[in-house]
Amino acid sequence: MKSGRGKNKKVRVEFRRNRNERTRDSDLTRRFIEHGFEEESDVNVERIGGRSDLSRRRTVVGELLTGDAVESHGFGVLPEVDLGVAISGRVIRVHGVNSDVQSADGRIFSCVTRRVLKTLSTKERQPVVAGDCVLFRPVNYCNDNYTGGRGYGEGMIERIEPRRGAISRESKHRKHIIVSNVDQALIIASAAQPVFKPNLIDRMLITSERAGIKPVICINKIDLVDSAELQSIVGVYAQMGYEVILSSVVSGLGIDRLRVRLRGKESVVVGQSGVGKSSLLNAIDPELGLRVAGLSSMRKGKHTTSVAELLELSGGGYVVDTPGIRQFMLWDITPEEVLGFFRDLRPYENFCHYPDCVHLHEEDCAVKNAVAEGRLDMRRYESYLAIRFENRYEKN
Numbered sequence: 001m002k003s004g005r006g007k008n009k010k011v012r013v014e015f016r017r018n019r020n021e022r023t024r025d026s027d028l029t030r031r032f033i034e035h036g037f038e039e040e041s042d043v044n045v046e047r048i049g050g051r052s053d054l055s056r057r058r059t060v061v062g063e064l065l066t067g068d069a070v071e072s073h074g075f076g077v078l079p080e081v082d083l084g085v086a087i088s089g090r091v092i093r094v095h096g097v098n099s100d101v102q103s104a105d106g107r108i109f110s111c112v113t114r115r116v117l118k119t120l121s122t123k124e125r126q127p128v129v130a131g132d133c134v135l136f137r138p139v140n141y142c143n144d145n146y147t148g149g150r151g152y153g154e155g156m157i158e159r160i161e162p163r164r165g166a167i168s169r170e171s172k173h174r175k176h177i178i179v180s181n182v183d184q185a186l187i188i189a190s191a192a193q194p195v196f197k198p199n200l201i202d203r204m205l206i207t208s209e210r211a212g213i214k215p216v217i218c219i220n221k222i223d224l225v226d227s228a229e230l231q232s233i234v235g236v237y238a239q240m241g242y243e244v245i246l247s248s249v250v251s252g253l254g255i256d257r258l259r260v261r262l263r264g265k266e267s268v269v270v271g272q273s274g275v276g277k278s279s280l281l282n283a284i285d286p287e288l289g290l291r292v293a294g295l296s297s298m299r300k301g302k303h304t305t306s307v308a309e310l311l312e313l314s315g316g317g318y319v320v321d322t323p324g325i326r327q328f329m330l331w332d333i334t335p336e337e338v339l340g341f342f343r344d345l346r347p348y349e350n351f352c353h354y355p356d357c358v359h360l361h362e363e364d365c366a367v368k369n370a371v372a373e374g375r376l377d378m379r380r381y382e383s384y385l386a387i388r389f390e391n392r393y394e395k396n
Contacts, residue, residue, distance in 0.1 A: 010059050060116060065162070079116055081135050081158045090181075091132040092310040099128050099157060101136055102310075109155040111136050117160065124175045130308040130320055131180040131268075133161040165213045167268055170329035179268045179308050179320045184214040186262070186319075188271030188280065192224040197272065198233060202383045203328045204270055205242070206341040210333065213268075216243045216261060220276045223248040236377045240343040249279045259284045264317045268308075273324025281321055287314050290321060330387065338388045344380055360385065 063078040089101040089109070101109045111134075117127045128134070138155040166180040185208045189201055201217060208215040217237055219230060227246065234244050245261070247254030261267075262284060269277045278290040288311055308322045339345055339359070345367055349357070353364030359381075362368075370376040 009064070010061050062159075077120075078161075079114070079159055082137075083135075086135040086137050086158050089134055089136055090310065091128055091130055091134060093130055093307050094126070094128055095307055101134060101155065101157065103138070107138075107153060109136065109138055109153045111155040111157045113157045114159075117157065124177060125171055126177075128157060128160060129166075129177045129180055130310050131166075131182060131266075132163065133181060135159040135161070165266075166211055167207060167213065167270060168211070168331050169207065169325075170331040175331050178270070178322055179310075181266065182213060182268045182320065183266045184216060184261075184268075186216050186218055186258070186267055186269045188218050188220055188269060188275045188277050190221045190271075190275040191219055191230060192221060194272060194274045196233075198379055199383045199386055200272060200325070200328060201237075202342075202380070203330060203387065206330060206333065206338070206387070207328075209341055216245065218245045218247055218254070218258065218280070220247045220249070220280060222246045222253065223250045232377075233379070236344070236380060247280060249276060249283045252283070255280075255283050259315065262313060262317055262319055263315045266318045268320040268322060270322050270325065273326060275324070277324070278321060281311070281319065285313050285315065335388050338384065342380065342384050344376060345384055348376070358388070360389070 060077050061080045063080075065077060087103055089103045091099050092102050092108075093100045097112060099111050099113065101111045103109065113128055120127075134157050136155045136157045138153055140154045163177075163180040165182045166177050167182070167185060168175050168177045170176065185204065187201055187204045187208070189196055189198075196219070205215050205217075219234070222230065230246065234246070237244050243261075245254050245257055247258060249255070258280065269281065271277055276292075278292045281288055282290050282292065306323060308320055310318055310320050312318055333341075339349060345359075348366040348370050349359075351366035352359070352362070354362050357365055357367075359365050359367040367376065367381070371378055371381045
């Protein structure tokens with residue numbers, strides 16, 4: 001389906017149901033226990049009309065989005081903005097209700113979000129994410145030495161431009177976008193401490209390919225294991241066409257290769273807690289000076305990075321450092337679609353005896369036969385089963 005944008009006009013759009021206080025009094029039981037029945041029943045005098053404050057539809061002036069543009073943007077409309085006042089910027093981090101936005105000339109503004117953007121009905125957990133391109137109205141900018149000569153200001157985000165390349169997951173049955181507008185995803189895993197989790201890599205590969213982002217796999221902390229132990233799993237991903245980089249901050253292995261991979265690109269670094277994402281970025285670009293921490297007493301990673309943050313690299317390009325991920329549920333991917341994202345399993349599907357084979361219990365299954373004969377890696381097959389049939393998230 002093609003994406004489309006219409007001309008500015010008045011359009012009816014959906015708002016969240018909890019935008020206003022409920023009209024119905026839901027505290028009748030407690031009031032009865034405390035005071036008994038009153039002379040006149042509240043229910044008899046209560047009014048709820050179709051055009052009350054609970055109505056979900058409102059009129060907004062703006063550009064109407066259609067097709068795939070609605071899914072990528074998250075909203076069905078781009079609200080009208082006074083271009084004589086608003087300027088364009090990029091969200092570099094979101095903390096609470098405020099977002100730090102960098103304008104094209106490098107100025108930083110702490111912005112709140114326009115009410116209409118927060119109340120539009122959407123499947124997304126939050127309206128603004130790191131990496132978003134926005135139009136905002138700046139106010140109260142001061143260029144003094146308070147922030148080292150960089151200046152500071154405030155503003156209001158008026159509109160979020162359509163997104164591309166967004167990494168997202170499911171969180172409490174809603175879409176949690178971790179970052180938007182990136183070209184590639186650097187998927188970090190650790191060879192040890194914490195334990196290597198190929199299933200989490202597979203989930204991130206699926207999400208990256210669904211979003212049209214180039215995935216790059218990086219296995220860090222290889223100084224803690226014998227590199228020969230990793231050759232089998234590296235070979236599996238390499239044969240499928242994925243780029244795999246082995247790295248170690250201690251020995252410096254792979255750092256130059258990662259630096260070249262990130263140069264001039266807009267990338268996101270993702271992985272579970274404790275795999276060394278921030279340490280790798282500090283080794284790639286020492287000017288970043290990111291805070292790092294060791295593992296917890298349970299040998300699990302600590303959440304050193306608390307929010308996703310867009311960082312400018314001294315060698316060119318941007319990278320988004322993200323908080324560690326301990327569970328990663330796939331968003332908007334049906335069980336029937338899962339096999340299509342497994343490059344190694346997919347070619348065998350057409351040779352199964354049954355056209356609707358799910359590759360679990362059926363006879364004459366080409367996928368199961370390939371696993372039994374050693375032509376497919378058992379770990380990849382088990383990863384497919386976990387994503388296809390289980391709760392679709394990576395447990396601690």
